[in-house]
Amino acid sequence: MELIRCKDLTIGYEGQAVASGLTFRICEGDYLYILGENGSGKSTLMKTLLGLIAPLSGELVRDPGFSESETGYLPQQTQIQKDFPASVKEVVLSGCLNPSFLKPFLRSAEKKMADESMKRMRVYELKDKCFRDLSGGQQQRVLLARTLCMKKRMLVLDEPVTGLDQETMQDMYRLISDLHKKGITIVMISHDPSAAEKYATHILSFDDGITFETADRYFHREKEEDDGMDH
Amino acid sequence: MGWIIEQLAKYLSFPFVRYALITGVFISLCSSLYGVVLVMKRYSFIGDGLSHVAFGAMALASVLGILEQKMIVILPVTIAAAVFLLRRPQNTKMAGDALIAVMSVGALAAGYLMMNVFNTSGNVSGDVCTSLFGSTSILTLNSFDVTMCVVLSIIASLLFVVLYNKIFAVTFDENYAKASGLNTDACNLIIAVITAVIIVLGMNLVGSLLTSALIVFPVLTSLQLFQSFRSVTVCSAVLSVICSLCGILFSILAGTPVGSTIVAAEIAVFIIFYVAALIRRRA
Numbered sequence: 001m002e003l004i005r006c007k008d009l010t011i012g013y014e015g016q017a018v019a020s021g022l023t024f025r026i027c028e029g030d031y032l033y034i035l036g037e038n039g040s041g042k043s044t045l046m047k048t049l050l051g052l053i054a055p056l057s058g059e060l061v062r063d064p065g066f067s068e069s070e071t072g073y074l075p076q077q078t079q080i081q082k083d084f085p086a087s088v089k090e091v092v093l094s095g096c097l098n099p100s101f102l103k104p105f106l107r108s109a110e111k112k113m114a115d116e117s118m119k120r121m122r123v124y125e126l127k128d129k130c131f132r133d134l135s136g137g138q139q140q141r142v143l144l145a146r147t148l149c150m151k152k153r154m155l156v157l158d159e160p161v162t163g164l165d166q167e168t169m170q171d172m173y174r175l176i177s178d179l180h181k182k183g184i185t186i187v188m189i190s191h192d193p194s195a196a197e198k199y200a201t202h203i204l205s206f207d208d209g210i211t212f213e214t215a216d217r218y219f220h221r222e223k224e225e226d227d228g229m230d231h
Numbered sequence: 232m233g234w235i236i237e238q239l240a241k242y243l244s245f246p247f248v249r250y251a252l253i254t255g256v257f258i259s260l261c262s263s264l265y266g267v268v269l270v271m272k273r274y275s276f277i278g279d280g281l282s283h284v285a286f287g288a289m290a291l292a293s294v295l296g297i298l299e300q301k302m303i304v305i306l307p308v309t310i311a312a313a314v315f316l317l318r319r320p321q322n323t324k325m326a327g328d329a330l331i332a333v334m335s336v337g338a339l340a341a342g343y344l345m346m347n348v349f350n351t352s353g354n355v356s357g358d359v360c361t362s363l364f365g366s367t368s369i370l371t372l373n374s375f376d377v378t379m380c381v382v383l384s385i386i387a388s389l390l391f392v393v394l395y396n397k398i399f400a401v402t403f404d405e406n407y408a409k410a411s412g413l414n415t416d417a418c419n420l421i422i423a424v425i426t427a428v429i430i431v432l433g434m435n436l437v438g439s440l441l442t443s444a445l446i447v448f449p450v451l452t453s454l455q456l457f458q459s460f461r462s463v464t465v466c467s468a469v470l471s472v473i474c475s476l477c478g479i480l481f482s483i484l485a486g487t488p489v490g491s492t493i494v495a496a497e498i499a500v501f502i503i504f505y506v507a508a509l510i511r512r513r514a
Contacts (some may be wrong), residue, residue, distance in 0.1 A: 023443045050410045073410045082405055084271055087459035094400045099412035130458035146407075 036206025095146035137168035263471035282439030290342030
């Protein structure tokens, strides 16, 4: 099933285009990698997909049966979080937040959802620890647990392995792959093509013009280009 | 000991002493609650910045010849400044502290300049001084001041409790909160307006020096020993109220200036917590 379809999309901030001519679609069960250098517009596209900013022109169609709240989001960590006093439990609970101002408090059902989400991401033992004292990999798992409190059909991850050591990085990739196997659509932003080759089903690349194709075709073409250069 | 109780009983029979205690407690309660948010958002100096803006607005009011109804000018100007500062998204080019510095110094200079050029007030340096230490001393409040302060403080504190989960989400990770459907603009707007009201209220009653201290000290003290948002919030509210109470009572007994006595109490507690944290880390 098609979740999101974009046709000739132009994205950017305050009227200033960052990238244009984006045509692609995201179907249920895809593992889409968005590849590109820093500043190429990957993060802008992600914010547009999440509805944080509006597209400048073009078409962005969301399947009527796919609501915005079914999209989970793993943002890059901010400076503020590095010294913020928050326990793991508090961070995960903030994923159960009801956006309505008429529902100010959390119910016990929501607390239970947070507990289960922490168990799934193997951070339940850390629940009373302070978020800022955790290792990079643990922090990412806590933030994933926050997103997965609510049922999600699509997960958008913004460079989730930045700053992690090799082992933790592979662990993180496996964790995301498991979520994908359970049927969650993955949109991953990255500048690391090596992992894309292993996991991606589709590639949206911002390098040398914008291209959208299946992972097989993308890497086949890349290899041919490399071979061409060798001769 | 008997002498102290006797003295306190004597002073507490005066309404102005009771007024000072009530006002001090309520202002310290709500400023410490919102202080947690402000310090975490890197706006520790907002108390200072906004009270200088309020001073500029007061200068404008006196130039316009409406010093009697100065709140009509001061409150909207200060609220506008707070909204401008706090509603900016987390990742913009000019850092919050730079903006506060520009605004604070700019408003102070503009206000001072206006008062000098138009020469409306006989005592310019005296006006600058009152904006720092409080135009009405906390010991000369009337019942209207006290009622207004108590009502506004209760509203601010209740709003904090009701919005607690949303305030946490918006402070910890604004982008995530926005992506999960929370109206972060509305949240930031509410925080900004209440901050401005607390600061204007505090500036008029106890002075901007004390208001700034009430916003930062309890939070920084609690951060030494506590690890979660809830415990830091509760601890700073409790510390803030206790320090204010002790500071006011001590200043009455010893005849010291109220504002600086409260700040001195907060510094003392900060040092105690800091040393305790050092010892705990060693152990």
